[in-house]
Amino acid sequence: MPEVKVLSKRFDMDNGHTLQGYLDSGGFAALRTALDTAPADLIAQVKDSGLRGRGGAGFPTGMKWGFVPQDLGKPIYLVINADEGEPGTFKDRELMERDPFLLLEGMLISGRALNCHRSFIFLRGEYLWPGVRLEEAIAEAYANGWLGKDILGSGFDFDVTLHYAAGAYICGEETALLDALEGRRGQPRLRPPFPAVAGLYACPTVVNNVETIATVPSIIANGTDWFRSMGTEKSPGPKLFCVSGEVVRPGNYEWPMGTPARTIVEESCGGMLPGRTLKFWAPGGSSTPLLTADHLDIGMDFDAIAAAGSLLGTGAMMMYSDRTSVVDAVLNWTRFYEHESCGKCTPCREGVFWLAQVLQRISDGQGRMEDLQVLDDVCDNIFGRSFCALGDGATSPIKASLQYFRDEYVHLIEHGRVPDGFEPHAGVVTQNSGHHRPPSLAVVGRS
Ligand SMILES: Cc1cc2nc3c(=O)[nH]c(=O)nc-3n(C[C@H](O)[C@H](O)[C@H](O)COP(=O)(O)O)c2cc1C
Numbered sequence: 001m002p003e004v005k006v007l008s009k010r011f012d013m014d015n016g017h018t019l020q021g022y023l024d025s026g027g028f029a030a031l032r033t034a035l036d037t038a039p040a041d042l043i044a045q046v047k048d049s050g051l052r053g054r055g056g057a058g059f060p061t062g063m064k065w066g067f068v069p070q071d072l073g074k075p076i077y078l079v080i081n082a083d084e085g086e087p088g089t090f091k092d093r094e095l096m097e098r099d100p101f102l103l104l105e106g107m108l109i110s111g112r113a114l115n116c117h118r119s120f121i122f123l124r125g126e127y128l129w130p131g132v133r134l135e136e137a138i139a140e141a142y143a144n145g146w147l148g149k150d151i152l153g154s155g156f157d158f159d160v161t162l163h164y165a166a167g168a169y170i171c172g173e174e175t176a177l178l179d180a181l182e183g184r185r186g187q188p189r190l191r192p193p194f195p196a197v198a199g200l201y202a203c204p205t206v207v208n209n210v211e212t213i214a215t216v217p218s219i220i221a222n223g224t225d226w227f228r229s230m231g232t233e234k235s236p237g238p239k240l241f242c243v244s245g246e247v248v249r250p251g252n253y254e255w256p257m258g259t260p261a262r263t264i265v266e267e268s269c270g271g272m273l274p275g276r277t278l279k280f281w282a283p284g285g286s287s288t289p290l291l292t293a294d295h296l297d298i299g300m301d302f303d304a305i306a307a308a309g310s311l312l313g314t315g316a317m318m319m320y321s322d323r324t325s326v327v328d329a330v331l332n333w334t335r336f337y338e339h340e341s342c343g344k345c346t347p348c349r350e351g352v353f354w355l356a357q358v359l360q361r362i363s364d365g366q367g368r369m370e371d372l373q374v375l376d377d378v379c380d381n382i383f384g385r386s387f388c389a390l391g392d393g394a395t396s397p398i399k400a401s402l403q404y405f406r407d408e409y410v411h412l413i414e415h416g417r418v419p420d421g422f423e424p425h426a427g428v429v430t431q432n433s434g435h436h437r438p439p440s441l442a443v444v445g446r447s
Pocket residue numbers: 052053054055056057058059061081082083084085086169170171172173174175207208209210212213388389390
């Protein structure tokens with residue numbers, strides 16, 4: 001199937017972000033249908049569509065909605081995860097900038113399905129421009145009766161609050177997000193209870209990603225068969241893939257799930273930059289295990305990527321060429337995870353710190369051969385043992401790079417420098433770049 005325009009339908013419009021532009025291009029038709037549909041039927045449609053969360057984990061959206069108890073006598077909240085902290089990911093940003101009403105319509109339909117009347121958008125603090133667009137859209141929607149009391153005379157009330165986050169990767173994790181939204185330090189909560197039962201202010205809460213909710217109007221408007229005509233049996237529908245790195249035209253491109261990575265990179269992005277050959281790539285952000293050029297024909301869907309040993313994650317494809325040192329790229333990400341580890345659990349707080357130290361030592365040309373075993377062991381002691389998936393994600397690029405590019409680590413350790421022909425990786429100074437970097441902390445303790 002060719003590139004599609006469902007979520008990106010208004011990306012090229014000058015006024016797609018205004019209420020008029022939205023209405024002129026078919027906006028809010030799905031909401032009208034939803035207001036005439038019983039909430040349970042809306043949940044059933046989303047379940048039947050097979051929509052899976054676009055925030056990283058791929059959890060079935062309709063199933064999540066079905067977990068919300070309707071009989072607790074408590075308010076039900078909908079929280080939109082617009083934190084978009086995963087390195088390489090920038091799809092929610094473009095969606096909110098160019099089509100903020102699509103998110104609002106998705107929230108209204110989801111609110112109707114869940115019997116929810118109060119919602120929040122937890123927006124990454126640095127996303128000022130998406131914030132401006134959302135503020136304008138929310139104000140326009142309230143002024144014209146698309147938000148607030150008795151929407152379209154249906155008796156359905158729905159409010160939206162935009163919350164600017166303070167800026168921490170961990171606050172994208174849904175339970176840390178809820179703590180942050182409540183005004184506390186953002187750290188993950190113990191589960192159960194799951195947010196569906198006891199989330200925001202201990203009330204039933206659905207947390208969904210921006211793209212997930214922005215997909216809902218198209219399902220209600222066009223039906224589940226239409227939705228399932230794209231993608232694969234277990235990963236249906238369209239998806240925004242954010243491609244970055246050493247390609248000719250980086251950007252957001254919308255394709256049916258299951259489209260081979262090669263098709264996206266070659267047809268949408270114009271391939272790798274002239275003279276460069278693909279060496280490694282991350283299929284869904286830096287928390288997903290790296291793949292190689294041998295994996296380019298794999299379909300970009302949850303199951304095919306998992307079968308190849310990685311994860312679809314957010315669909316953020318980061319493409320690197322033979323000029324990039326994999327060790328430096330991995331060190332760069334590990335420094336990020338070290339900085340962003342929230343400190344709540346020991347494996348992640350201590351383990352990722354040590355991973356960064358050892359990688360830095362190797363990158364500085366001071367590595368020892370036994371460091372490779374240390375990296376492996378520390379990763380194995382974090383994976384599956386940290387409180388949330390941040391720790392697991394931190395180990396992904398390290399484990400995969402050791403699996404596919406062990407020779408490069410060995411070369412760095414034996415020669416004290418990366419092989420000739422590499423360019424310094426963004427944000428990382430390599431030994432052969434001519435820049436001086438202070439030696440890493442001695443591996444005997446923090447100083
Ligand atoms: C460390 C960490 C960071 C995360 N960051 C985000 C994020 O920025 N945006 C997002 O939608 N989901 C993020 N998630 C996933 C959320 O916890 C949650 O699964 C998601 O919001 C659910 O929405 P979905 O079902 O629509 O995908 C993160 C998870 C972890 C462990």
